[in-house]
Amino acid sequence: MSKIDRRALIAVAGLALAAPELGHAQESGKPQDAAAPKPEAKGVTHTLARYVVNARFEDLPETVRREATRTFLNWVGVAIGGSHHETLDVAVSALAPFSGPPQAGLFGRTERFDIMNAAFLNGVSSHIFDYDDTHLKTVIHPAGPVASAILAYAEMHPVSGRDFLNALVLGIETECRIGNAVYPNHYDIGWHITGTAGVFGAAAAAGKLMGLTEQQMVFALGLAASQPVGLRESFGSMNKSFNPGRAAANGLFAAILAAKGFTSSDGMIEAKRGWANTVSTKQDYREITEGLGTRYESLLNTYKPFACGIVMHPAIDAAIQLRDEQHLKPDQIARVDLKVHPLVLELTGKTAPQFGLEGKFSIFHAVAVALVEGAAGEKQFSDRAVRDPVVVALREKVVPVVTPGIAAAQVDMTVTLKDGRTLHRRIEHAIGSVERPMTDAALERKFTDLADGVLPEAQARRVMALCWSLETLGDAADVTRAGVAQA
Amino acid sequence: MSKIDRRALIAVAGLALAAPELGHAQESGKPQDAAAPKPEAKGVTHTLARYVVNARFEDLPETVRREATRTFLNWVGVAIGGSHHETLDVAVSALAPFSGPPQAGLFGRTERFDIMNAAFLNGVSSHIFDYDDTHLKTVIHPAGPVASAILAYAEMHPVSGRDFLNALVLGIETECRIGNAVYPNHYDIGWHITGTAGVFGAAAAAGKLMGLTEQQMVFALGLAASQPVGLRESFGSMNKSFNPGRAAANGLFAAILAAKGFTSSDGMIEAKRGWANTVSTKQDYREITEGLGTRYESLLNTYKPFACGIVMHPAIDAAIQLRDEQHLKPDQIARVDLKVHPLVLELTGKTAPQFGLEGKFSIFHAVAVALVEGAAGEKQFSDRAVRDPVVVALREKVVPVVTPGIAAAQVDMTVTLKDGRTLHRRIEHAIGSVERPMTDAALERKFTDLADGVLPEAQARRVMALCWSLETLGDAADVTRAGVAQA
Numbered sequence: 023m024s025k026i027d028r029r030a031l032i033a034v035a036g037l038a039l040a041a042p043e044l045g046h047a048q049e050s051g052k053p054q055d056a057a058a059p060k061p062e063a064k065g066v067t068h069t070l071a072r073y074v075v076n077a078r079f080e081d082l083p084e085t086v087r088r089e090a091t092r093t094f095l096n097w098v099g100v101a102i103g104g105s106h107h108e109t110l111d112v113a114v115s116a117l118a119p120f121s122g123p124p125q126a127g128l129f130g131r132t133e134r135f136d137i138m139n140a141a142f143l144n145g146v147s148s149h150i151f152d153y154d155d156t157h158l159k160t161v162i163h164p165a166g167p168v169a170s171a172i173l174a175y176a177e178m179h180p181v182s183g184r185d186f187l188n189a190l191v192l193g194i195e196t197e198c199r200i201g202n203a204v205y206p207n208h209y210d211i212g213w214h215i216t217g218t219a220g221v222f223g224a225a226a227a228a229g230k231l232m233g234l235t236e237q238q239m240v241f242a243l244g245l246a247a248s249q250p251v252g253l254r255e256s257f258g259s260m261n262k263s264f265n266p267g268r269a270a271a272n273g274l275f276a277a278i279l280a281a282k283g284f285t286s287s288d289g290m291i292e293a294k295r296g297w298a299n300t301v302s303t304k305q306d307y308r309e310i311t312e313g314l315g316t317r318y319e320s321l322l323n324t325y326k327p328f329a330c331g332i333v334m335h336p337a338i339d340a341a342i343q344l345r346d347e348q349h350l351k352p353d354q355i356a357r358v359d360l361k362v363h364p365l366v367l368e369l370t371g372k373t374a375p376q377f378g379l380e381g382k383f384s385i386f387h388a389v390a391v392a393l394v395e396g397a398a399g400e401k402q403f404s405d406r407a408v409r410d411p412v413v414v415a416l417r418e419k420v421v422p423v424v425t426p427g428i429a430a431a432q433v434d435m436t437v438t439l440k441d442g443r444t445l446h447r448r449i450e451h452a453i454g455s456v457e458r459p460m461t462d463a464a465l466e467r468k469f470t471d472l473a474d475g476v477l478p479e480a481q482a483r484r485v486m487a488l489c490w491s492l493e494t495l496g497d498a499a500d501v502t503r504a505g506v507a508q509a
Numbered sequence: 510m511s512k513i514d515r516r517a518l519i520a521v522a523g524l525a526l527a528a529p530e531l532g533h534a535q536e537s538g539k540p541q542d543a544a545a546p547k548p549e550a551k552g553v554t555h556t557l558a559r560y561v562v563n564a565r566f567e568d569l570p571e572t573v574r575r576e577a578t579r580t581f582l583n584w585v586g587v588a589i590g591g592s593h594h595e596t597l598d599v600a601v602s603a604l605a606p607f608s609g610p611p612q613a614g615l616f617g618r619t620e621r622f623d624i625m626n627a628a629f630l631n632g633v634s635s636h637i638f639d640y641d642d643t644h645l646k647t648v649i650h651p652a653g654p655v656a657s658a659i660l661a662y663a664e665m666h667p668v669s670g671r672d673f674l675n676a677l678v679l680g681i682e683t684e685c686r687i688g689n690a691v692y693p694n695h696y697d698i699g700w701h702i703t704g705t706a707g708v709f710g711a712a713a714a715a716g717k718l719m720g721l722t723e724q725q726m727v728f729a730l731g732l733a734a735s736q737p738v739g740l741r742e743s744f745g746s747m748n749k750s751f752n753p754g755r756a757a758a759n760g761l762f763a764a765i766l767a768a769k770g771f772t773s774s775d776g777m778i779e780a781k782r783g784w785a786n787t788v789s790t791k792q793d794y795r796e797i798t799e800g801l802g803t804r805y806e807s808l809l810n811t812y813k814p815f816a817c818g819i820v821m822h823p824a825i826d827a828a829i830q831l832r833d834e835q836h837l838k839p840d841q842i843a844r845v846d847l848k849v850h851p852l853v854l855e856l857t858g859k860t861a862p863q864f865g866l867e868g869k870f871s872i873f874h875a876v877a878v879a880l881v882e883g884a885a886g887e888k889q890f891s892d893r894a895v896r897d898p899v900v901v902a903l904r905e906k907v908v909p910v911v912t913p914g915i916a917a918a919q920v921d922m923t924v925t926l927k928d929g930r931t932l933h934r935r936i937e938h939a940i941g942s943v944e945r946p947m948t949d950a951a952l953e954r955k956f957t958d959l960a961d962g963v964l965p966e967a968q969a970r971r972v973m974a975l976c977w978s979l980e981t982l983g984d985a986a987d988v989t990r991a992g993v994a995q996a
Contacts, residue, residue, distance in 0.1 A: 109771070116769035120609040120623045136607045212787035217735070241748075248704070248748055249755065252735050255782035261728075261735055261773040264766075268736065279751075282603035284596070286748035295742035300699035 066292035066307045071239035073314040074196060074226045079188040086318045087493060090191045093155050095489035096325045096465055097148055097165035098129065102485070102505060103400060103472030104150030105130030109260045113146055113267075126174040127506040130476040137174040138271045138278075141224075145170035145267030149216075151400050152262070153329045153472075157194075157322055158456065160201035160215055164323055166266030167220030168193030171274040172227045176499040181231055183495030191320050193227025196243075198319035200291065202309035204302035209254075213301060217252030217265030222291075224273020225280075232281045244286025245276035247297035327454040327464060328398035330382040333369050335452035336433035337362065337385060337422075341392035344437055344445050352394050352412050354439050360389065361425035361434035373417075378404040390417035393437075399471045431455065477507065553779035553794045558726035560801040561683060561713045566675040573805045574980060577678045580642050582976035583812045583952055584635055584652035585616065589972070589992060590887060590959030591637030592617030596747045600633055600754075613661040614993040617963040624661040625758045625765075628711075632657035632754030636703075638887050639749070639869075640816045640959075644681075644809055645943065647688035647702055651810055653753030654707030655680030658761040659714045663986040668718055670982030678807050680714025683730075685806035687778065689796035691789035696741075700788060704739030704752030709778075711760020712767075719768045731773025732763035734784035814941040814951060815885035817869040820856050822939035823920035824849065824872060824909075828879035831924055831932050839881050839899050841926050847876065848912035848921035860904075865891040877904035880924075886958045918942065964994065 082090075104110060105128060114133055122136030128143050135143060145166050148154050154163045172189050175181070181189075201208075201219040209215045225246035229239050249272040252265030280286075290296050291310070298305040328338050337360055344350060360366075362385070372384040381387040381403040390413045391402045407413060428434060431452065437445040451457035453464070460468070466486055473482035485505045492498065569577075591597060592615060601620055609623030615630050622630060632653045635641050641650045659676050662668070668676075688695075688706040696702045712733035716726050736759040739752030767773075777783050778797070785792040815825050824847055831837060847853075849872070859871040868874040868890040877900045878889045894900060915921060918939065924932040938944035940951070947955070953973060960969035972992045979985065 112770045113766060116766050116771065120612075120625055120765070122607045122609045122623065125607075136609065138607055212782040214735075241746075244743060244746075244748060245751065248701075248739050248743060248752060250737065253777065253782060253784060253787055255777055255780045255784075255787075256731060256735060256774045259728075259731075259772045259774050261731060261771075264732065264771070264773075265735060278607070279600060279603045283599045284603065284748075284751070285746045286751075287743045287746050290740065290742055290748075293742045295699040295740060297740060297742075300740055300742075 063292035063305070063307045065289070066310055067240050067243055067289050068236065069311045069314070070196065070199070070226075070291070071236050071243060074192045074230055075234065075236050075239050077188065077192055077315060079184045081315060082188060082191060083318070086191055086320055087187060089321050089323060090187055090194070091490065091492050092325070092462065092465060093165050093194070093320065093323050094169060094187075094190060094492055095469060095486060096155050097169050098485060098489055098501060098505060099465075099469035099472045100151060100154045101129040101144050101148035102476050102482070103153070104147040104263070105476055107147070107150045109150050109263055110143065110147050112260070113143055117143070126177040127502050129502070129505045130507055132507045132509045137178050138274055140177075141170045141174040141274050142267040142271040144174065145270040146263045149263040149266045151329055153326055153400065155323050155325050156332070157198045157201070157319060158324055159319075159322060160198060160205040160219070161209065162198055162201045162219055163216045163266060164194040164198055164220075164223065164320070166216065167197065167269035167273060168223040168227045170267065170270035171224035172231055173499065173502055175228050175231055175274065176497075177502055179231070180497050180499065183492045183498050185231065186495075186498035187493055189227040189230040191318070192230050193223040194320040194323070195314075195318065196226035197223030198322075199310045202319070203306050204298055204304055207304035208302035211302065212254050213250065214252030214254050214256070214262070214265045217269040218250035218301060220266055220269035221246040221249050221251060221273045221276070224270045225276040226273075228274045228277040229280065232277055234277065234281055238280045240288060241284065241286040242277045242280035244288075244290035245279060245284065246273050247290040248286070249276065250297070250301060322456060324454055324456055325460050325465060325468070327460050327468065328388075329400045329403055330388060330398065331369060332452075332454075333363075333365050333430065334385055334388045335454060336431060336449040337366070337389050337435065338392045338398045339452040340433055340435040340447040340449045341389050342396055342398070344435070344447050345393050345396050348445055350393060350437070352416050354441070355393065355416060355419060355437060356440045357438040358389060358393070358420045359436045359438070360385070360420065360422040361428050362422045363428050363430040363432070364424045365430055366422060367424060375408045378406075378408055381408040384417070385422050386417040386420045387413065389420045397471075399468065401471065477505070550779035550792070550794050552776070553797055554727050554730055554776050555723065556798045556801070557683065557686070557713075557778070558723050558730060561679045561717055562721065562723050562726050564675065564679055564802060566671045568802060569675060569678060570805070573678055573807055574674060576808050576810060577674055577681070578977065578979050579812070579949070579952060580652050580681070580807065580810050581656060581674075581677060581979055582956060582973060583642050584656050585972060585976055585988060585992060586952075586956035586959045587638060587641045588616040588631050588635040589963050589969070590640070591634040591750070592963055594634070594637045596637050596750055597630065597634050599747070600630055604630070613664040614989050616989070616992045617994055619994045619996045624665050625761055627664075628657045628661040628761050629754040629758040631661065632757040633750045636750040636753045638816055639818075640813055640887065642810050642812050643819070644685050644688070644806060645811055646806075646809060647685060647692040647706070648696065649685055649688045649706055650703045650753060651681040651685055651707075651710065651807070653703065654684065654756040654760060655710040655714045657754065657757035658711035659718055660986065660989055662715055662718055662761065663984075664989055666718070667984050667986065670979045670985050672718065673985035674980055676714040676717040678805070679717050680710040681807040681810070682801075682805065683713035684710030685809075686797045689806070690793050691785055691791055694791035695789035698789065699741050700737070701739030701741050701743070701749070701752045704756040705737040705788060707753055707756035708733040708736055708738060708760045708763070711757045712763040713760075715761045715764040716767065719764055721764065721768055725767045727775060728771065728773040729764045729767035731775075731777035732766060732771065733760050734777040735773070736763065737784070737788060809943060811941055811943055812947050812952060812955070814947050814955065815875075816887045816890050817875060817885065818856060819939075819941075820850075820852050820917065821872055821875045822941060823918060823936040824853070824876050824922060825879045825885045826939040827920055827922040827934040827936045828876050829883055829885070831922070831934050832880050832883050835932055837880060837924070839903050841928070842880065842903060842906060842924060843927045844925040845876060845880070845907045846923045846925070847872070847907065847909040848915050849909045850915050850917040850919070851911045852917055853909060854911060862895045865893075865895055868895040871904070872909050873904040873907045874900065876907045884958075886955065888958065964992070
């Protein structure tokens with residue numbers, strides 16, 4: 023046939039049709055323009071991969087290294103704290119028969135698993151109390167997926183503290199920047215963003231430690247894009263802490279395959295049919311590609327001083343400040359008036375909690391227990407605490423009133439004493455916020471409190487010391503070895 | 510405080526606000542109505558779980574058992590066929606260091622893995638050639654995720670052929686019905702539906718064999734909903750066959766955890782923030798809940814007689830019919846005119862393929878090789894075949910013309926011989942379609958062709974015999990044991 027004929031035929035092929043009954047032909051061929059949801063961006067995955075592959079520890083600002091170390095210490099503490107919760111007991115017993123060689127340990131426990139199962143289990147443990155770190159811009163809990171994956175890997179393939187810290191920072195950058203690109207739409211649709219963006223962070227950090235090439239890293243991110251984890255609908259069940267754990271394991275799985283030559287497509291984050299267009303109605307790729315190596319999302323990470331939703335933190339902060347400054351005793355208090363943002367009562371309006379977990383959704387209990395015990399850790403949200411007669415009596419005197427002009431980050435508290443005196447405290451930003459970060463000493467108290475009952479105090483202090491000195495450790499996995507329970 | 514005060518306060522809590530900076534509070538509390546994408550359906554997950562938990566082999570119509578057996582035999586054949594492709598070699602070498610006990614085998618290979626890794630690897634193997642079964646209504650490849658999961662499980666926990674066949678049917682029903690509920694929107698958005706719906710099929714089938722209670726099955730489906738796999742963007746890379754494999758492993762992982770008491774939420778498929786609302790803009794829950802036990806999606810499963818996209822099947826069918834009936838020799842042929850649907854050239858318009866895989870996207874090669882060799886299996890899409898001088902010469906004589914009135918399932922072929930005679934064949938439905946299913950004998954030829962070079966012919970015949978007698982087997986895993994390579 024002549025070239026003319028042939029050109030004519032190819033021209034005809036330009037047509038795009040909707041042909042659902044030929045879906046399979048679509049599946050093995052190229053997608054149809056008719057169904058294209060978004061214009062295509064270029065090179066986003068490659069740009070991110072190039073940065074992760076080339077970024078050096080020496081290039082990290084001291085502030086970033088410092089914050090990442092605090093992030094790591096806080097994460098180890100919550101992983102130890104959750105290690106004997108029923109959620110983890112169930113997961114450990116379910117997975118034990120299928121585990122590979124005992125390559126990595128579990129914080130606070132004696133069992134050892136292959137690194138993918140260990141990454142899953144430590145990731146679950148660290149989110150059980152919902153007390154881990156938070157990147158408030160995206161509500162991602164950054165450490166869980168990333169640290170769980172690379173610490174397990176580090177036990178099998180020794181990694182220096184410097185390389186570990188660098189990988190931790192790069193993993194956090196990867197997941198938070200990808201989260202920024204699709205938040206809030208992606209979260210509003212129903213995705214648990216910690217599990218969906220976290221897979222990328224785990225793959226990037228693990229791939230960094232494995233020394234992937236740029237192309238391998240692109241494929242690792244592509245395999246990560248193929249394995250998002252978690253729906254918000256599961257909140258309130260064990261499935262919530264499942265998500266960061268599975269994200270850690272999936273990211274590690276992606277990096278392990280890519281390191282051996284398993285391929286994906288080149289633009290899985292940004293392509294027309296890529297991750298961002300598939301899981302979100304918003305895509306701002308500049309959040310991923312701009313300021314790499316100069317702007318660090320890890321500097322925006324925060325740590326909860328109180329074991330409950332951030333909405334109650336300003337009131338708890340005010341209560342503890344007044345209690346400690348005035349040496350308040352519960353029987354001195356006649357009434358506690360609170361001016362609050364509407365979300366406080368929408369999310370934590372439970373007046374008479376019967377169980378510890380319900381206490382996390384009761385502003386009445388939270389303020390009362392903070393005034394009685396001067397703290398709001400996991401112990402203050404136990405069945406014991408919500409049933410303590412002194413706390414129960416005091417919570418009946420807590421009167422939160424939704425007040426126009428009070429922002430979500432604020433609270434205005436007035437404590438009226440039986441002797442007629444009134445004490446006032448207004449909070450603009452609660453302790454634990456970006457504006458008023460927890461001190462290192464407060465992070466240590468939180469860690470000690472979480473480890474109490476799981477590890478001997480001396481051992482807990484040893485683990486903390488190793489976390490603080492992460493940057494100088496010859497072998498980052500010393501932290502895990504120090505943090506497991508003695509058989 | 511008085512009851513009046515308290516009621517007033519709770520009333521205020523009714524407000525719903527957008528407060529992104531409080532995302533974390535949202536995350537640990539209830540989702541905000543403002544962001545609710547869809548009204549809530551009721552009981553869909555429970556209804557499906559109840560059906561799966563209670564359905565008995567004795568209730569399966571003979572036609573359903575027969576089709577499921579054909580589905581199983583076709584799947585075993587493609588799993589054997591892909592077992593030595595580079596994709597699987599890479600995955601096997603990457604995962605070997607992390608595998609648990611050697612609980613399950615891989616078709617066509619000597620290695621053994623724990624059941625979750627084995628499910629992944631057999632699932633990958635079965636999709637490498639894109640030659641597995643297809644549920645055309647949703648373009649789901651049903652067997653991969655389901656059979657890979659339960660056959661691996663069956664090697665660890667012996668299961669009768671009857672129970673295995675029942676679980677296979679229930680898994681296919683689960684994934685295809687959930688796929689029906691969201692197709693085509695879900696697929697058009699960019700999801701690889703075989704991996705996203707397949708997870709549910711694997712969890713349901715594995716959970717059935719584990720004897721989960723209705724509540725445990727609801728949670729297994731919830732954990733499956735938390736782990737969708739695969740984007741269409743990855744098509745053309747190893748990542749495509751990764752998806753059914755990972756779906757099998759994720760579904761098995763979900764069922765294993767649920768069996769030990771790991772929880773999820775109750776309505777993860779249909780709830781306001783559930784899977785269907787999160788991954789699709791269409792939700793038709795009747796597709797999931799109506800006609801359970803009376804309407805069987807597994808009866809709509811089809812098998813490819815040719816190792817390429819379905820769009821070329823009518824033309825290949827016509828070519829083989831004319832060749833065989835007329836004993837055509839290539840050198841007799843002057844020209845081959847084809848009246849085709851536009852998608853044929855849109856998807857398979859490649860005129861001069863240089864490599865085997867490119868041949869799958871060339872109607873010119875497909876028709877030529879079918880006329881020369883009387884087949885279009887994996888061998889006819891090899892580098893050898895696309896470079897065969899006789900095939901190359903003939904493909905230059907193939908003239909496809911897009912013709913109004915020719916449906917996607919049709920083709921009109923006229924072969925002009927050098928002696929002036931013309932041979933005509935019109936195809937309304939190609940062999941392999943629901944209207945003209947492959948015969949059992951044709952499925953056996955396909956199986957033999959795929960096993961050729963992987964297993965000795967006698968062994969391949971033994972495996973086929975076991976597949977045909979699945980329903981009467983005392984131990985379904987005999988099929989795997991017969992289908993692995995001899996060490």
